[in-house]
Amino acid sequence: MAGFFSNLFGGGNKDGRPAPAETVEYNGYHITPEPLADGGQFRIAALIECDVGGERKSHQLIRADVLSDYDAAVEASLSKARQAIDQQGTALFD
Template sequence: MSLLSKLFGGGSPKKAAPKPDPVDHAGFRIFPDPMPEDGQFRIAARIEKDIDGETKVHTLVRADLIRSMDEAVEASVFKARQMIDQMGDRIFS
């Protein structure tokens, strides 16, 4: 590959990191999805629950930034569990 194409982003596309597996908690599904930002990761997760045949979804995004993707996944699950324990189905209101 030529030097110019490398300089201007013409290299091979970067592979996306695999998404972490969902976590079940108290009848809810937590999909940790930390958001990359300035070389760190913002705590974020999607929380889902089936209620009366409909899948309800809440997106959790926190201001916290964490250096490691693995730690951000753990923190995202922790914060989602905490929110579920505190609010239950009111998350979707």
Template sequence: MSFLKKLFGGSREAAEIPAPKVTETLDHAGFTIKATPMQEGGQFRLAALIEKEVGGTMKSHQMIRADMFSSKEDATQFALKKAQQVIDEQGEAIFRD
């Protein structure tokens, strides 16, 4: 069983997974948007964390898109814009499973 865990990553501890680095934060319509572009090779993938306190509980939604950018700054700005669009379209529904 140990072999299979190592092969498929079952022995990996959660502490080994790095937290996404926030490059910019923006408040929009009661939500907090944290741009977290992900470096992949020489490019950056559009990603953001959308948070809001709902009923006394902090809810969060990790948004990761296929869009790639050559600079971290571009990925950050487009992540903020896309997250605003998602919030405007879906509101708190983004937190539903």
């Protein structure tokens, strides 16, 4: 019964994985946090997408940092993606 309420209120999937994080727009880019499960922790990762010259480009950001809390990993993934966008811009897609 607890699984039913978790799924109902966004607490995760049927297989126990956390619910996917929502895509966020940042300076014309779309960031989807995608922390990767890694030995009971979560590795910082995100998908960064943008339209460049009329073409949809994407970059998979993966960092070595791991966090024990999924929500913290989502926030850290967003932060690292924003930092990458600020530092590299469309060069991310080269």
